[in-house]
Amino acid sequence: MNEIERKTWQAEVLDRIFELLAAAPDIAESLIFKGARVLNLHLGPGSRQSYDLDSNLSNDFLQRYPQLDDQRRWLEAEIFRHVHRGFEREDPVRYRLDRITVEARPPRSHPRGWDAFKVILGVLDNRRPSRGLPRLEIDVVAPEELSETSVVSLDHSGHLIRAYSLERIAGEKPRAFLQSLPAYITKIDRKPRSQRVKDVYDLARILNARPISDKVFWEAAGRQFRLACRSRFVDCSGIATFEQELTATRMDYEQSKVLPKDIGFDEAWTGLRAIIGLWTDVGIVPLEFPLPEKG
Numbered sequence: 001m002n003e004i005e006r007k008t009w010q011a012e013v014l015d016r017i018f019e020l021l022a023a024a025p026d027i028a029e030s031l032i033f034k035g036a037r038v039l040n041l042h043l044g045p046g047s048r049q050s051y052d053l054d055s056n057l058s059n060d061f062l063q064r065y066p067q068l069d070d071q072r073r074w075l076e077a078e079i080f081r082h083v084h085r086g087f088e089r090e091d092p093v094r095y096r097l098d099r100i101t102v103e104a105r106p107p108r109s110h111p112r113g114w115d116a117f118k119v120i121l122g123v124l125d126n127r128r129p130s131r132g133l134p135r136l137e138i139d140v141v142a143p144e145e146l147s148e149t150s151v152v153s154l155d156h157s158g159h160l161i162r163a164y165s166l167e168r169i170a171g172e173k174p175r176a177f178l179q180s181l182p183a184y185i186t187k188i189d190r191k192p193r194s195q196r197v198k199d200v201y202d203l204a205r206i207l208n209a210r211p212i213s214d215k216v217f218w219e220a221a222g223r224q225f226r227l228a229c230r231s232r233f234v235d236c237s238g239i240a241t242f243e244q245e246l247t248a249t250r251m252d253y254e255q256s257k258v259l260p261k262d263i264g265f266d267e268a269w270t271g272l273r274a275i276i277g278l279w280t281d282v283g284i285v286p287l288e289f290p291l292p293e294k295g
Helices: 003-022 023-032 036-043 058-063 068-088 166-179 182-188 195-210 217-231 246-255 267-283
Strands: 031-034 053-057 097-105 116-125 136-141 151-156 160-162
Touching: 003 023, 003 036, 003 053, 003 068, 003 116, 003 136, 003 151, 023 031, 023 058, 023 068, 023 160, 023 166, 031 036, 031 166, 036 053, 036 151, 036 160, 036 166, 036 195, 053 058, 068 097, 068 116, 160 166, 160 182, 166 182, 166 195, 166 267, 195 267, 217 267, 246 267
Parallel strands: 031 160, 053 136
Antiparallel strands: 031 053, 097 116, 116 136, 151 160
């Protein structure tokens, strides 16, 4: 299996796992789905494949399971149960869930309560009898500040899931990109990571579906941007905050092996500038959220 085949296999199996989790009412009550797969539910199939499944814990879930160990055990047991049972009921049976591991991220409790989990699944494929198959990952992160319009019910394969609204995704994407830039990394004192240029691409996809002239939508997205930034103390002075490493951003975008070539960097960045320009005009940015003093 070459690299392209591995990536395609990952995406296909994760698509199936997403369907199985959507069919589980207890999962639907506990997780709020987001990311590229949810974006595709809003906009229709896209060219960018996603190699993980993104979600947030719901506040209801945290009230039922306030302890991290209980959260981890629940995720391990319930995800295993629904995926294993779903695979076994297929005719013919193609996949088998071989193992599941739920890792806390960070390993110890996060000092700001931003505790997350990475669910790692080992899946065997009867059509590919090899143990060299890539692992599959589900990211489950801590709840964030939401409004009544942040979450919607979406149909996925005949089942309703709770998922981020398109406005919320349009607000979270630029926030996530800012979190990968030096100013934020320095502010919260964490290790640098690669720039999230996929968020710039996804934002351009949304803009193609909802042009900047749709001010009602983009002002609503701006309010979600403010909420998302406040949840993680992300500052934004305006477009300059996004352009602090613009040359590197362009290089990462244009050299990315996972981004499709249907939206070039110049188009995507022009769109981002238009969005931030609108948010500046209506007073959504600048925004600043100082870190609370450590106890």
